[in-house]
Amino acid sequence: MLYKLNKDGSGYQIIHVFTARPTDGDGPNGGLVEADDGYLYGTTVYGGQSAAIGSVFRISKDGSDYSLLHGFPDGDGDGFQPIRALCKTANGHLFGITQSGGEAGGGTVFGVFPENVTR
Numbered sequence: 001m002l003y004k005l006n007k008d009g010s011g012y013q014i015i016h017v018f019t020a021r022p023t024d025g026d027g028p029n030g031g032l033v034e035a036d037d038g039y040l041y042g043t044t045v046y047g048g049q050s051a052a053i054g055s056v057f058r059i060s061k062d063g064s065d066y067s068l069l070h071g072f073p074d075g076d077g078d079g080f081q082p083i084r085a086l087c088k089t090a091n092g093h094l095f096g097i098t099q100s101g102g103e104a105g106g107g108t109v110f111g112v113f114p115e116n117v118t119r
Contacts, residue, residue: 002018002028002042002059002063018044020046022049024068026044028045029043029083030043030082033086034061036114036115037114037117040058040059041057042086052074052080053074053100054082055068055070055072056070077102078098078108078110079097079100079107079110081101082096083097093112094111095112096109
């Protein structure tokens with residue numbers, strides 16, 4: 001689940017509960033990163049679209065406008081099971097890694113470009 005909390009520890013509120021396949025991720029991992037578009041981006045180790053093993057998602061800070069952006073399908077060159085938080089570069093792009101899959105089977109590096117995500 002995703003939750004928000006004030007810096008002083010008050011105001012705890014659940015903003016998203018992951019439901020797993022076929023329309024959501026499962027097992028959020030690695031924390032969230034705020035992109036230049038103001039949305040929070042993160043990954044899950046499981047779930048995604050049908051037959052996916054992991055996902056990339058986006059959500060607004062108030063919990064509205066959740067979007068599953070990508071599901072990592074098992075068995076293709078895309079990799080699967082993203083791990084760790086996404087990393088934000090100086091130009092606002094986000095990058096992450098998968099622990100499995102890809103061309104050689106040992107994982108992949110992937111990019112998320114918030115300016116190309118439709119709202």
